[in-house]
Amino acid sequence: MTALPDDAEPEYTSLADKAYTVIRDRLIMLDIPPMTAIDDVALAKSLEVGRTPVREALKRLEIDRLVVSYPRRGTFATGVDITDLAYISEIRVQLEPLAARRAAEYSGPAIRADLAELADTIDRIDVRTLDRDELMRWDLHVHRTIYSAAANPHLEDTLIRYDNLATRIFCLFLDRMTHFDQHVGEHSGLLRAIAGQQADEAADRARAHVIGFEKAVREVV
Template sequence: MTSRANEILPVLEQDIVTGALKPGTRLDETILAAKFGVSRTPIREALNRLSASGLVEIRPRRGAIVAAISLQDLMNMFEVMADLEALCARLAARRITPAEKTELLAAHVACDALSATDRFDDYYELNLNLHDLIYKASHNAFLEKQVRELRRRLSPHRRLQVRIPGRIGSSSEEHGALVDAIIKGDSALAEKLTRDHVAIQGERFTDFLSTLPSQYLQASA
């Protein structure tokens, strides 16, 4: 995507997942272009990316509209994501190279440096890098492609998660234990820790619900 489309995308994502743009809302390219002070090209690029992540539907003669996403669908995707990432971690613990270990540890140190701050978006980007390194260390290109595709769909919602009070700190602690397990080659522990890290359960489930706009709850009722 162009740089302008990359700037517009997170703004539209945030408006959709927080409910500022409700399901069924038409996203007119001309109006959005005027709002952001750009041509329609970067708007179209951003809308296509949102369509790929499931947040927008592009319909013939109607153009782009905000998609309705049920809470159940969202939870199902998180459940599958937890299993895919857990498999990546298990394989990474078995296959990671010495150079990859060094890179993974450095990525954790970078994340941890922000664990006591409110730099949510910066932390999220560093978090993505850390997980990318784990995918890569699995040395399974097919698995890596599948987990990246699903992560793209969940990315706006996972970005919201890091804004839950205290979540950055606990996330970094979980990363520390996970990175240690992978570096030590403990595949069973790495798998378990990753599943627990990605899955939304118990109190984390309640906290996550609090970040969602009401239409998700209505859509799943």
């Protein structure tokens, strides 16, 4: 198994934050399948927290469009609708290049060194040896690292939300994709462009990455 860096492990500020993060990742990775009813009692037990933090987390996840609540029916994981891909990509193709450009322009030497080191790590990984969860977690880690380096918390929050939705689609169709290693491998060049303060190249690579992802999914649908 290829372990993520230590800083990829989340730090929880509250029980509700812990519940939100863990349930969110289970939804993103499809460990909670689309359209599945959410059992807040079972979730609370598995997370070793009370039902109140779980309920608070579910309210946040509804805003993220990862769950939906119906009166007298309960809360369910949202479906993964391929028609949403165009809407998600329309937003990401504008904002991902912005985040990459900002990261190249505004991140300091220490952050740029970390990004270059992350690129080196990715180059050493044989993507095809990773299981689905490892692959997805690396993908999420790279994107979230770039969003953080962009130094705009509002942009970061927005991109995390839409990258989460895109990742659910990625998980759903990963087994059919023949060149997923190429998609993940693109991260290295993007990270190096940011680390080298090549803002235009970083933005172009980020845009191409989003467009390539949508194309790859549509080829297997």
